[in-house]
Amino acid sequence: MTEPAEEIQAQETPEQDDRPVDLKKIQSILSSNSGARMRSWLDICARCGLCADSCFFYLANDKDPKLSPAYKVKSTVGEMYKRKGRVDRKFLREAYEVLWGQCTMCRRCSMFCPFGIDMAAMIGVGRAVCTSQGILPAGLAKAVENIRETGNQMAVSQEDWLETCEWMAEEYGEEIAGLTIPVDKKGVKYMFTVNPREPAFYPQDVGMMAQILHVAEESWTVPSTGWDSTNLAMFAANKEMAAYPVKLMYDKALELGVEQILVTECGHAYRSAAFEGPYFLGLPGGKPPLPVKHSVQLFWEYIVRDGRIKIDPEKKVTVPVTVQDPCNQSRSAGLSQMLRELSQALCADFRDMNPNREFNHCCGGGGGFIPMGAEFKKRRMISGKIKAEQIKATGAKIIIVPCHNCFDQITDLNKEYELGLKVVSFKELICESMIIPEKFIPKEEDEEPASQPGDDGGEE
Numbered sequence: 001m002t003e004p005a006e007e008i009q010a011q012e013t014p015e016q017d018d019r020p021v022d023l024k025k026i027q028s029i030l031s032s033n034s035g036a037r038m039r040s041w042l043d044i045c046a047r048c049g050l051c052a053d054s055c056f057f058y059l060a061n062d063k064d065p066k067l068s069p070a071y072k073v074k075s076t077v078g079e080m081y082k083r084k085g086r087v088d089r090k091f092l093r094e095a096y097e098v099l100w101g102q103c104t105m106c107r108r109c110s111m112f113c114p115f116g117i118d119m120a121a122m123i124g125v126g127r128a129v130c131t132s133q134g135i136l137p138a139g140l141a142k143a144v145e146n147i148r149e150t151g152n153q154m155a156v157s158q159e160d161w162l163e164t165c166e167w168m169a170e171e172y173g174e175e176i177a178g179l180t181i182p183v184d185k186k187g188v189k190y191m192f193t194v195n196p197r198e199p200a201f202y203p204q205d206v207g208m209m210a211q212i213l214h215v216a217e218e219s220w221t222v223p224s225t226g227w228d229s230t231n232l233a234m235f236a237a238n239k240e241m242a243a244y245p246v247k248l249m250y251d252k253a254l255e256l257g258v259e260q261i262l263v264t265e266c267g268h269a270y271r272s273a274a275f276e277g278p279y280f281l282g283l284p285g286g287k288p289p290l291p292v293k294h295s296v297q298l299f300w301e302y303i304v305r306d307g308r309i310k311i312d313p314e315k316k317v318t319v320p321v322t323v324q325d326p327c328n329q330s331r332s333a334g335l336s337q338m339l340r341e342l343s344q345a346l347c348a349d350f351r352d353m354n355p356n357r358e359f360n361h362c363c364g365g366g367g368g369f370i371p372m373g374a375e376f377k378k379r380r381m382i383s384g385k386i387k388a389e390q391i392k393a394t395g396a397k398i399i400i401v402p403c404h405n406c407f408d409q410i411t412d413l414n415k416e417y418e419l420g421l422k423v424v425s426f427k428e429l430i431c432e433s434m435i436i437p438e439k440f441i442p443k444e445e446d447e448e449p450a451s452q453p454g455d456d457g458g459e460e
């Protein structure tokens with residue numbers, strides 16, 4: 001297994017506040033991260049304020065001018081450049097509050113800036129500077145350490161991952177005859193990768209995905225290693241560590257000779273695997289070594305484009321339903337039309353939020369906010385007010401949320417704002433309403449199915 005490049009730096013404690021910062025490192029980060037482009041953005045910002053109303057932090061907090069995107073960037077990253085990196089630890093502690101606690105890097109503000117200034121990219125540079133000095137949220141620091149030690153952000157052991165697959169194959173195979181969860185099968189079409197939350201807390205997600213892939217008679221496997229497509233090191237702005245899980249995933253896919261990497265219903269995992277990963281690894285052309293597909297794209301192909309999976313019209317959802325546009329799917333990856341066509345294929349009364357698609361508001365749980373934990377929960381709930389209001393206005397009783405981080409945030413908002421919603425994934429609705437072909441309906445005499453560790457390729 002490839003070793004990660006550097007040790008994780010623990011978050012500082014207050015007693016360590018007077019440690020000198022590593023100026024050389026800070027200056028190197030400021031100049032190496034497209035320094036010229038950053039300085040040019042800072043110079044051309046006309047302070048016009050057009051970006052302010054686009055930011056949910058600003059809107060949810062009585063339009064506090066200090067929460068306007070331009071101010072947040074200017075007071076943190078702008079100061080870092082202005083002082084040529086000569087900032088102290090106290091300054092970085094204050095910047096930490098803004099860089100992680102007041103921006104989810106959702107990129108909505110950039111859609112409204114007449115100069116297309118990419119605030120999220122600049123916030124990312126600020127985060128990288130803080131992280132380089134050990135100043136980052138404890139939840140992210142822990143996740144990064146887990147990645148370094150185990151290759152996945154929740155430190156799920158390989159044994160637990162494989163046992164989850166075996167268990168889910170048995171459990172979900174009771175409803176679908178012949179269902180298996182192949183492990184390390186070589187030469188198949190898809191290598192299915194997940195969010196570690198699935199083996200850790202939501203094993204049913206793995207079971208439901210197996211049902212869908214089996215009914216579609218897909219050629220697929222799960223990998224025994226490199227199965228975590230999420231990337232919390234990306235939100236810690238630790239580029240070296242962000243490269244590590246991506247490398248594990250790409251290497252495994254190449255070793256197995258699969259055609260494509262399939263990513264679970266998670267927004268930032270797709271962004272990392274399809275778009276950011278190649279840059280973390282310095283791959284030529286900025287392209288992954290093989291195509292990467294999000295589950296929503298696959299579901300859309302199965303149900304909307306090809307009819308490979310048929311939905312029982314009698315089982316279509318009849319209550320009002322809306323869909324969440326995860327920023328990393330709709331704004332950054334262009335999947336918003338698929339989200340709608342899929343929703344309409346599954347639901348008779350689909351209702352869009354307003355604004356929507358690439359103009360959606362962030363749920364308030366992105367950019368690493370959810371794993372940042374309790375320290376940030378209160379502000380997560382306050383700033384999530386905009387999303388809660390958007391959802392409420394649709395009158396929906398069900399919300400489809402094809403992203404793990406959005407799922408947690410909207411589940412919390414559902415309680416906080418008493419929205420009375422059922423929060424579901426696409427795979428949950430598909431499993432409830434797809435027509436199971438006769439040959440997959442279990443007969444009395446059918447044996448219990450099982451996963452197949454070592455199938456074809458063997459296990460590492």
Ligand code: SF4
Nearest residue numbers: 055103104106107109
């Ligand atoms: S990236 Fe999103 S959260 Fe950050 S300042 Fe812009 S709109 Fe606000």
Ligand code: SF4
Nearest residue numbers: 045046048049051113
């Ligand atoms: S919209 Fe663009 S130019 Fe205007 S204040 Fe915001 S970042 Fe600056």
